[in-house]
Amino acid sequence: MxxxxxxxxxxxxxxxxxxxxxxxxxxxxxxxxxxxxxxxxxxxxxxxxxxxxxxxxxxxxxxxxxxxxxxxxxxxxxxxxxxxxxxxxxxxxxxxxxxxxxxxxxxxxxxxxxxxxxxxxxxxxxxxxxxxxxxxxxxxxxxxxxxxxxxxxxxxxxxxxxxxxxxxxxxxxxxxxxxxxxxxxxxxxxxxxxxxxxxxxxxxxxxxxxxxxxxxxxxxxxxxxxxxxxxxxxxxxxxxRVYDADLAMARRVLDGDAPAVFQVDGVMCEPATHSEWARSIVERSEVYGVEGKETFLDRLPVVL
Incomplete structure (x- = not known):
């Protein structure tokens, strides 16, 4: 294995x-x-x-x-x-x-x-x-x-x-x-x-x-x-752990029927350039689970 x-x-x-x-x-x-x-x-x-x-x-x-x-x-x-x-x-x-x-x-x-x-x-x-x-x-x-x-x-x-x-x-x-x-x-x-x-x-x-x-x-x-x-x-x-909103977005990116460019809640998604991120999100969810309603953007530290 x-x-x-x-x-x-x-x-x-x-x-x-x-x-x-x-x-x-x-x-x-x-x-x-x-x-x-x-x-x-x-x-x-x-x-x-x-x-x-x-x-x-x-x-x-x-x-x-x-x-x-x-x-x-x-x-x-x-x-x-x-x-x-x-x-x-x-x-x-x-x-x-x-x-x-x-x-x-x-x-x-x-x-x-x-x-x-x-x-x-x-x-x-x-x-x-x-x-x-x-x-x-x-x-x-x-x-x-x-x-x-x-x-x-x-x-x-x-x-x-x-x-x-x-x-x-x-x-x-x-x-x-x-x-x-x-x-x-x-x-x-x-x-x-x-x-x-x-x-x-x-x-x-x-x-x-x-x-x-x-x-x-x-x-x-x-x-x-x-x-x-x-x-x-x-x-x-x-x-x-991954946020469920990110997981949903990742799955849409990896969908074989996804268009070349689309948006999710105002965020551009492009399978040609976001597929590696999407695969990582899906795999992390399988190992560590899912939580919350936010996206990865909400985890970023605030820089004043």
């Missing part, structure tokens, strides 16, 4: 040192979780790597047949190799590849068996170099690699770190110098068939700004976002 990136939802990042790793991976600790990423990279110290790997070794055989999408983020190629040798690794869905460049992608892809999905993370200085990103995209576009890439993840905190900044309180990532970089990555990958997921929002106590950021994520075509706290999951995923 083909897995859509839309099933990722808010991917909860979990340090692999957690004692309840199997309960999280099986969806017992946080019911309703759509995807989880067990991390052996930045979320743990170098001195904790062996403990994390020992924890994973115990966790993997306990992963149930029915579970959220489960991915592991290896620290590097050496750690990836050790994980691939663990009993039960075949129970997970794939790997989040850290700090991917053209060269490291080739190395990782050669190591990861074809049955696993991959999510490369763009979070190195190459993200600021359009030529390097074009090279990376070309490497990802190799058919044997592209068919295994579920989504490209954007490592927002690493990008901010490279700029020597971090977001101030009540600021979305789009209000920082990394905002244009996110937009450039969407432009570099999305038209070529690569879905992207949105960066983490650090302040899990600020629900209002998180809501604003997710609205802007969706504006950028990013459905799926890194979550670092369970309280963020439902707050993120509520914005992936």
């Amino acid at each position: 083909t897995i859509s990136h839309l099933r990722l939802g808010a991917s909860l990042y979990v340090p692999a040192t957690r004692p309840d790793l199997a309960a999280v991976a099986n969806g017992e600790r946080y019911p309703g979780l759509k995807s989880v990423i067990l991390c052996t990279e930045d979320s743990i110290k170098p001195s904790q790597v062996e403990a994390a790997l020992g924890n994973l070794r115990e966790c993997l055989p306990q992963i149930a047949t029915e579970h959220p999408l489960v991915f592991i983020r290896p620290r590097n190629a050496e750690v990836l190799g050790r994980i691939l040798e663990m009993t039960g690794v075949g129970r997970i869905d794939g790997f989040v590849l850290p700090k991917v460049t053209r060269d490291s992608l080739a190395s990782y892809a050669a190591m990861v068996p074809e049955r696993f999905l991959m999510m490369p993370t763009v979070e190195t200085k190459e993200a600021f170099d359009p030529a390097a990103i074009a090279d990376l995209r070309a490497a990802m576009s190799e058919p044997a690699i592209m068919k295994r890439i579920l989504a490209v993840r954007i490592g927002g905190n690493d990008l901010l770190n490279l700029l020597g900044i971090r977001r101030r309180p009540r600021r979305t990532i789009y209000d920082t110098a990394a905002g244009p970089v996110v937009a450039s990555l969407v432009a570099a990958f999305r038209p070529f068939g690569f879905p992207l997921t949105a960066p983490v929002f650090d302040d899990f106590g600020d629900a209002e700004t998180l809501n604003e950021e997710v609205v802007r994520d969706v504006e950028h075509g990013l459905v799926g976002k890194t979550a670092i706290h369970p309280s963020q999951v439902s707050r993120i995923e509520r914005h992936y």
Whole structure:
């Protein structure tokens, strides 16, 4: 069965040192979780790597047949190799590849068996170099690699770190110098068939700004976002629900008998240019459901 990136939802990042790793991976600790990423990279110290790997070794055989999408983020190629040798690794869905460049992608892809999905993370200085990103995209576009890439993840905190900044309180990532970089990555990958997921929002106590950021994520075509706290999951995923007015409009756009141009409540609809949006709306409705009477225009933040 083909897995859509839309099933990722808010991917909860979990340090692999957690004692309840199997309960999280099986969806017992946080019911309703759509995807989880067990991390052996930045979320743990170098001195904790062996403990994390020992924890994973115990966790993997306990992963149930029915579970959220489960991915592991290896620290590097050496750690990836050790994980691939663990009993039960075949129970997970794939790997989040850290700090991917053209060269490291080739190395990782050669190591990861074809049955696993991959999510490369763009979070190195190459993200600021359009030529390097074009090279990376070309490497990802190799058919044997592209068919295994579920989504490209954007490592927002690493990008901010490279700029020597971090977001101030009540600021979305789009209000920082990394905002244009996110937009450039969407432009570099999305038209070529690569879905992207949105960066983490650090302040899990600020629900209002998180809501604003997710609205802007969706504006950028990013459905799926890194979550670092369970309280963020439902707050993120509520914005992936579609309004019934948008769904009705999308279905009219996709109707084979639709005219070339028509209007719905004063809004122009043109199947030749709105069909990708319409397909995304229909698919999101099937995963996240429908609500309200408004349209996507009503979700946009007011700029004074």
